[in-house]
Amino acid sequence: MTAEPALLLIDAGGTIASVPDDHGVLVGREGSAGLTAALPPVPYRLTERQAYAGLSEDMALADALRIADMVAVAEREGLAGVVVAHGTDTMEDVAFLIDLLHPGAIPVVFTGAQRAPGAPGADGMANLLDALAVAAHPAARGIGSAIVFGGRILSAPVAMKLDSSGPEAFGPQGAAIGRVDEYGVRLELLPRRRPPFDPVTPEPEVEIVALGLGSGGRQVDLLVQAGVRGIVVQGFGRGNVPGEVLPALERAKAAGVLLGIATHCIGGGTAPSYASGAALARLGAVPAGLLSARKLRLLLAVALGDGRPAAEAERLARDWLAPQA
Structure with a gap:
């Protein structure tokens, strides 16, 4: 039996x-x-x-x-x-x-x-x-x-x-x-799991900025002033943002904030196909790929966990997101 x-x-x-x-x-x-x-x-x-x-x-x-x-x-x-x-x-x-x-x-x-x-x-x-x-x-x-x-x-x-x-x-x-x-x-379609992270206390100070028509950079500046350690931008299309938002994101990056870029779309993911997306890639924003903004936020929170510096967290997040062989 x-x-x-x-x-x-x-x-x-x-x-x-x-x-x-x-x-x-x-x-x-x-x-x-x-x-x-x-x-x-x-x-x-x-x-x-x-x-x-x-x-x-x-x-x-x-x-x-x-x-x-x-x-x-x-x-x-x-x-x-x-x-x-x-x-x-x-x-x-x-x-x-x-x-x-x-x-x-x-x-x-x-x-x-x-x-x-x-x-x-x-x-x-x-x-x-x-x-x-x-x-x-x-x-x-x-x-x-x-x-x-x-x-x-x-x-x-x-x-x-x-x-x-x-x-x-x-x-x-x-x-x-x-x-x-x-x-x-x-x-029927067993997922290929990416390697999990070591046990860590995720960083709570990671926030999402959702953009709409005519959005500016005020939300980003206010979050930086409040001391956040990570910001995920939920942009348009393939991860595009209004040009007026880019200077605020540059200021956030200079302040040591880990940046991520996601799309509001359900499918298709992010890519630096347009000018603003390419500017974000040069700035070092972590691309969500197929992850939603909410999930990219959690990935960055785990990568920043236990007080890791932004540069190390960015590397960890990119390693996790990298295509699997």
């Missing part, structure tokens, strides 16, 4: 663990959601631990690092995998941060809900069952961190929340590495 896989289920709050207040507005639960007790019988040995109680928009880096610590313990204990029940608003951020820091082979699978427990069409338990199935699957070893939602399996570096309310919240659909349905788990 095959032994039941041993999995860790981490309760990290979010809609899947939320409750309505007196006005019917969803709020975070103060205590454990008791997710294991709400599941039907499953062929796994589950250990449930709580990392966070609340909604994910209120999470901090310290909360995400608590999840990373629990994952490390699960690896040492020899568990088959980890499932993190998490709020969808910052799920892509925390899943990517875990991917940057998790060196082990056990899969870390994030999931959650768009509709709260008890609501018509509540999707949390179905997503949770799918995530458990992926975490327990032998083929999932080595995939790092992933998001399983609405039947899709998405690698953490590419997964994004694309729908604020629908049950198929995460995509892009074409980036799915597999599916979960009534026939089980199908992992």
